[in-house]
Amino acid sequence: xxxxxxxxxxxxxxxxxRQLRRRGIRDPxxxxxxxxxxREEFVPAxxxxxxxxxxxxxxxxxxxxSQPYMTAxxxxxxxxxxxxxxLEVGAGSGYHAAVLGAIAGRVISLEIQPxxxxxxxxxxxxxxxxxDVRVICADGSLGWPEEAPYDAVSVAAAAPFVPPALLxxxxxxxxxxxxxxxxxxxxxxxxSKHAGEVRSRAIxxxxxxxxxxxxxxxx
Ligand code: SAH
Numbered sequence: 001x002x003x004x005x006x007x008x009x010x011x012x013x014x015x016x017x018r019q020l021r022r023r024g025i026r027d028p029x030x031x032x033x034x035x036x037x038x039r040e041e042f043v044p045a046x047x048x049x050x051x052x053x054x055x056x057x058x059x060x061x062x063x064x065x066s067q068p069y070m071t072a073x074x075x076x077x078x079x080x081x082x083x084x085x086x087l088e089v090g091a092g093s094g095y096h097a098a099v100l101g102a103i104a105g106r107v108i109s110l111e112i113q114p115x116x117x118x119x120x121x122x123x124x125x126x127x128x129x130x131x132d133v134r135v136i137c138a139d140g141s142l143g144w145p146e147e148a149p150y151d152a153v154s155v156a157a158a159a160p161f162v163p164p165a166l167l168x169x170x171x172x173x174x175x176x177x178x179x180x181x182x183x184x185x186x187x188x189x190x191x192s193k194h195a196g197e198v199r200s201r202a203i204x205x206x207x208x209x210x211x212x213x214x215x216x217x218x219x
Contacts, residue, residue, distance in 0.1 A: 008040050011052040015039075019054050020072045027076045033102035034072060041127035042095035061113050063209055065093040066156060070188075070206065072099075074177045077190050077203060078152040080104050085147065087169065089140030089211070090156035094120030094129075100154065101131030108147055109133060110140035112212055141215035143169040150174065158186045158208040162200070163215035172196060179208040183217065 016035050025031060040051040042065055047057055056064035066074075074096070080086070083105040088097050091111035097120065101107045111117035117137035124133055138144065140155070141163045148169035155166070155178035162178060170176050172193045179186035187202035210217045 006049050008038060008048075008051070012039065015052040015054075015068055019067075019069050023069055025069070025072045025076055027079075029080065029082070029103045030072050030076045030099070033075075033099045034068065037095070037098050037102060037129060038127050039068070039095060042093040042098070042123045059093045059116070060119070061116050063092050063113070063116060065095050066208075071096050073203065074154055074156075074188070075099050075103065077177050077188075078154065078175050080152060084151035086152045086154065087140075087144060087147075087150040087166075088154045088156065089143075089166070091120035091135050092116055092156060094123040094127075094133075094135065096154070096156055097133050097135065098124055098127060098129035098131075101129055101133035103131075104152070105132065107131065107133045108144055108150075109135045110138045110144060111135060112137070112139055139213035141165070141211055141213035145169060152176070153178075155179070155211065156208065157211035157216070158183065159211040159216060161215075162189070162191060163211075165215065167191065167193070167198065177203075179206050183210055 040048045043051045043057050080103045085106045086104045088109040091109040097109040114137050121135045143165040149171040153176040158179045174193045176191040180189050188204050188206045191200045
């Protein structure tokens with residue numbers, strides 16, 4: 001196909017079928033959200049043809065939009081039923097926030113790089129992403145106490161440890177998903193709070209860009 005003539009609807013269907021469903025993503029809400037959100041609006045214009053590839057894509061500022069499967073796995077692990085308030089750390093392109101916004105009631109997405117916060121906001125607007133999604137430029141390793149507590153927290157950058165502020169701002173019961181490890185590789189951890197108890201389990205190995213800020217990695 002000539003550039004600019006790609007059938008994004010077909011590419012999106014194929015992504016959901018091959019990359020998500022066949023690999024075990026089952027939550028109908030996650031599948032429906034990713035079937036409807038135009039991912040091509042969240043990658044740089046010259047990368048649109050690669051929007052549905054099975055890999056992360058560079059979005060500028062040294063950052064990437066995660067592989068579709070990783071976004072699906074993270075959102076599914078939060079077991080959202082609709083109506084929840086969710087905090088995301090690392091808005092990047094805004095795609096993950098759009099998926100969360102299609103399912104949850106309210107999403108606050110924090111981004112530490114001003115240019116990317118503006119990009120995420122512009123992408124969300126252009127994509128016509130529904131839901132109540134707000135992008136704020138701030139250090140997400142400290143959370144966003146103004147709107148806490150949250151039913152769920154999703155961190156899209158690799159942390160050396162679970163930032164205490166994020167755990168504090170999580171409701172009981174509540175779920176938090178976060179890659180924890182070193183700069184090279186991490187475990188995607190699902191931390192759940194229930195009846196005053198906090199438990200953590202690793203879902204899979206992964207590789208994310210570093211979490212910066214007060215409770216992240218130093219430059
Ligand atoms: N969820 C994004 C991908 C995120 S990439 C998407 O769907 O496109 C990770 C992002 O986390 C980067 O944009 C990076 O700038 C941001 N980030 C890193 N440390 C951060 C911090 N302390 N607070 C907020 N954002 C942070």
